[in-house]
Amino acid sequence: MLKVAKPNEFDLVFKLQIPYYESIIVSRDSNIPGNVFLDMTRVLKLLEENPREDYQRFRKLLQVQLVNAQNFLDVDKLCSWLQSLFSRSLNRIANCLEVDGILSQLKYRICGPAHTIFVNGDLEYSVDFVPAIRLGATQNVLLPGPLRYFNRANLTYWEAIPKPLKIQTQTSSISFRSSFYAAEREMLRDKPESCRDAIKLMKNFRDVRTNLGHLKSYYIKTLFLWKIRNEPEAYWHMPVTVILPDMFDELAHCLRHGVLPFYWDPELNMLEVLTTDQVLEMYLCVQKIPTALRGGRYGDRQKCYSRIDILRVFSHKNRKKSRVNKPKWNGIERMKSIPNVCT
Numbered sequence: 001m002l003k004v005a006k007p008n009e010f011d012l013v014f015k016l017q018i019p020y021y022e023s024i025i026v027s028r029d030s031n032i033p034g035n036v037f038l039d040m041t042r043v044l045k046l047l048e049e050n051p052r053e054d055y056q057r058f059r060k061l062l063q064v065q066l067v068n069a070q071n072f073l074d075v076d077k078l079c080s081w082l083q084s085l086f087s088r089s090l091n092r093i094a095n096c097l098e099v100d101g102i103l104s105q106l107k108y109r110i111c112g113p114a115h116t117i118f119v120n121g122d123l124e125y126s127v128d129f130v131p132a133i134r135l136g137a138t139q140n141v142l143l144p145g146p147l148r149y150f151n152r153a154n155l156t157y158w159e160a161i162p163k164p165l166k167i168q169t170q171t172s173s174i175s176f177r178s179s180f181y182a183a184e185r186e187m188l189r190d191k192p193e194s195c196r197d198a199i200k201l202m203k204n205f206r207d208v209r210t211n212l213g214h215l216k217s218y219y220i221k222t223l224f225l226w227k228i229r230n231e232p233e234a235y236w237h238m239p240v241t242v243i244l245p246d247m248f249d250e251l252a253h254c255l256r257h258g259v260l261p262f263y264w265d266p267e268l269n270m271l272e273v274l275t276t277d278q279v280l281e282m283y284l285c286v287q288k289i290p291t292a293l294r295g296g297r298y299g300d301r302q303k304c305y306s307r308i309d310i311l312r313v314f315s316h317k318n319r320k321k322s323r324v325n326k327p328k329w330n331g332i333e334r335m336k337s338i339p340n341v342c343t
Contacts, residue, residue, distance in 0.1 A: 008125040011114075013132050013181065015159070019055055020046045022136040026160075033267035035175040036141060036160055038073040038133065072174040073133075075162045079110070082131055086115050113163040113177075132159035132179060142178060142265045149229075153186035166273065180264050184221065187228055194240040198247055199224055201240070211285040214278050219270060223250050225263040245293040248286055255283035 018024065023046060025039035040062060047059035065081050068074050086108055095106045097119070104121035114128035137156050140147065150158070160176035169175075188195070202220050206212040227250060228236075236243070254260045254271070258279050262268035271279055 010125065010127045011130065012127055013130045013159075015132050015134050017134045018043060019050075019058060021134055022139065024135065024139065026135060026139040026141050028141050029171060029175045031169050031171060032165070032175050034142070034178055034262045034265040036178055037171070037174055038160060038176060039071060040067050040073055041071040044071060068174060073176070074174055075164060075176065076173055078131070078162045079113070079164065082115060083110060086117075086129075090117075113161050130161065132161055132181075133176070134159055147183075147264075149187050150180060150183040153183055155182050155186065158183070178264060184225060184263075187225060188221075191228070192236045194238060194243050195224070195228075195236045197240045198243045201244055202247060202251070205289075209285055211281050214274055215282055219260055220251075222260060222263050222270065223247060223254070226250075226261075229263075241293070245290040248290040248293065252283060252287050252290065255279055255286065 018040075020043045023042040025042060027037045027039070029035040029037055044059060044062060044067075047055050047062070050056075061081075066073060066077050068077075090106055090108055093106075095108075097104050097106060102122050104119045104123065107118040107120065109116050109118075111128075114130050116126055116128050118124075118126045134157050137150070137158065140150075140158060159179040159181065161179045163177040165172045165175060188199075199220060203217055206215045206217075206220070224247070227247065258269075258271055258276070260270045262270055
């Protein structure tokens with residue numbers, strides 16, 4: 001029901017499967033919730049015992065370029081190695097690409113764990129290539145409770161992401177962010193259309209409001225993962241006009257308290273990377289949306305909004321900005337229904 005006319009940003013996770021990866025010794029980073037260490041000692045031993053030439057080359061690569069003196073996989077070293085591969089590959093094709101007679105210039109940069117390639121020409125878009133190291137299900141060391149969904153989907157793997165940390169600790173150079181993308185996808189895959197529509201609408205609302213630039217898509221997904229865990233299946237068969245206000249309530253609650261726990265390790269507060277002012281700005285932007293969606297009273301108007309009303313209002317930018325303390329009516333297509341409370 002919600003279409004993107006001209007998508008120009010794409011995410012692509014590419015898996016790095018290390019030989020004997022199930023022998024990697026995985027342990028929790030006690031200083032950084034949600035993060036793990038990857039000890040390659042056993043892997044190096046097994047590689048050394050294998051006479052295959054490609055395995056010997058990989059053993060040398062690990063020892064010389066990718067691990068530290070204690071055989072822990074190093075985040076910065078891995079990112080630098082990948083950066084060299086991307087740069088060399090782009091240099092080989094002179095940083096340009098021709099498809100169907102159309103020539104496009106390519107630019108490359110690193111942002112966090114992502115290696116981003118920008119395509120400039122008749123078509124302009126970017127692709128974030130995010131590396132993920134495959135690990136076996138039995139190597140999971142995080143809290144076991146939510147993993148019942150992981151097991152229900154019969155998944156045998158998860159990943160560790162080499163995400164550089166802004167806060168430096170004694171072990172931050174070897175600390176990898178755990179990722180359960182496949183399990184999360186399975187949790188959301190079979191949910192009714194109302195659930196999927198609500199996710200899309202919240203993301204689109206984020207995209208068209210200038211005050212929500214710090215609201216990452218993964219924050220929205222995390223809200224839904226917690227809701228799926230805490231609500232019966234019958235809840236998701238309710239219409240989107242019921243689910244959407246509830247989810248904005250959840251978002252406003254998290255922003256008001258400044259806490260959004262990582263689903264797979266609740267000790268990690270995902271909002272900690274933001275400043276108090278950034279969180280407050282987002283809270284002020286969304287705090288009145290649940291009431292508006294439920295047909296709350298603003299001035300002399302009171303109305304319950306239909307599904308199409310919500311889709312229209314959440315899919316357009318307002319031409320005029322309004323102040324937080326003076327809500328104005330959204331005038332899109334002469335529809336004065338849900339007030340815009342964002343600056």
